[in-house]
Amino acid sequence: MSEPLLRIDHVTLRFGGLVANADVSLDVPEGQILGLLGPNGAGKSTLFNLISGTYQPSEGRIFFRGEDITPLSAPERCRRGIARTFQVPRSFDSMNVLENVIVGGFARHAGAAAARRRALETLDFAGLAHRAEAVAGELTPPEKRRLEVARALATRPKLLLLDEVLTGLTPSEAKAGVELIRKVAASGVTVIMVEHVMEVVMPLVDRAVVLHLGRVLAEGHPTEVVRHEGVITAYLGERHRAA
């Protein structure tokens, strides 16, 4: 079997006495859309922070394309092709949409002209080209999420971490968001997404991993995972039992 794009190898992260991620091991093959699920406080965002380099694990290693990236900083990991969005959008509100995406592009493109070219392409890809000159702070909530994704894509990632980009959207907005995620995956970017809305996650992801109390509770095809007894008890609740 070929090497996974990302390998998380027995990773633990402690904040003092609190274990936010406990002995997490996970292989993510190239081309997959992986859903990372679990109740509030399960350790999903912490795992994103460990993959993107915001946090260093207390124990364990993280490999990307076969390279041990555990000691690398977040900018170094970005240059290798790992990008992320944040639960609360972090765009620069006073700058326009294009400028925001150019900032993302600078991480990977030498020179303003190349970064601008890449930003324009990315806005087009993300369906935001018509809002290029709009001030970011004045975008609608779904446009702000799209801008987050565009900023991350401008770094030309091989792995994109999406933290609740569909949460809080109306069903039709979420449907448009799903289409964008499918398009991202079809362009060759591997995706790991944290999302709570099961109706959205189920048909979209190739594989689901459920975290609970920092540990991997279940892993597999989404249809198997939602039938897992421990997942129903810890996360989904009784209404999913008969589903």
Ligand SMILES: Nc1ncnc2c1ncn2[C@@H]1O[C@H](COP(=O)(O)OP(=O)(O)OP(=O)(O)O)[C@@H](O)[C@H]1O
């Ligand atoms: N910087 C930190 N310092 C101390 N504890 C933290 C820190 N970041 C996260 N935690 C704790 O680690 C645990 C996991 O948090 P995390 O945010 O990763 O969960 P989550 O699954 O992303 O939750 P949510 O769905 O609410 O975003 C929680 O108990 C949280 O309080």
